[in-house]
Amino acid sequence: MNLTVSVNQKQLLDILLNVGLVRPVFIWGAPGIGKSAIVEQFAEDMGLPCVSLLGSQLAPEDIIGVLQIVDGRSVFCPPRMIAREEPYCLFLDELNACSQEVQKTFYSLILERRIGEYHLPKGSILVVGCWLSGSGQSVWSFKSWTS
Numbered sequence: 001m002n003l004t005v006s007v008n009q010k011q012l013l014d015i016l017l018n019v020g021l022v023r024p025v026f027i028w029g030a031p032g033i034g035k036s037a038i039v040e041q042f043a044e045d046m047g048l049p050c051v052s053l054l055g056s057q058l059a060p061e062d063i064i065g066v067l068q069i070v071d072g073r074s075v076f077c078p079p080r081m082i083a084r085e086e087p088y089c090l091f092l093d094e095l096n097a098c099s100q101e102v103q104k105t106f107y108s109l110i111l112e113r114r115i116g117e118y119h120l121p122k123g124s125i126l127v128v129g130c131w132l133s134g135s136g137q138s139v140w141s142f143k144s145w146t147s
Contacts, residue, residue, distance in 0.1 A: 007035070010068075020126075026126050029130075029131070029132060036129070048088050049084075049088045053093065054094055055092060055094040060101045060102055064115055065077040075116075076117075092127050093128075126139070
């Protein structure tokens with residue numbers, strides 16, 4: 001079920017508190033309206049560290065990590081900022097402004113809460129930021145994925 005609701009900052013914090021604990025929350029808005037600040041404040045209120053990944057400035061290997069040989073096996077090792085042992089708030093920002101290769105990597109986190117063999121710790125919160133089309137920014141459409 002996809003629910004689109006226009007909210008103010010206080011209402012968004014309430015949604016993050018009530019929905020964000022059980023499923024990813026997508027925040028749509030024009031660039032510069034404070035999406036990142038709201039997510040960081042929410043994480044602080046929850047007592048969780050917040051990691052923000054700006055999709056438009058990443059390559060897939062920045063997220064999945066580098067290939068290493070571990071006990072004779074090839075394993076992708078995600079970077080420390082992502083591969084944490086304790087719960088945290090992960091903010092995937094500019095999802096619809098990043099390359100389609102980065103989007104695919106983000107989808108693994110959004111849909112499966114994992115990258116390769118690494119799974120987000122139980123209690124982690126996932127928030128996704130997207131720009132509204134028509135905001136003057138170049139964005140990709142998600143029609144088939146979000147409907």
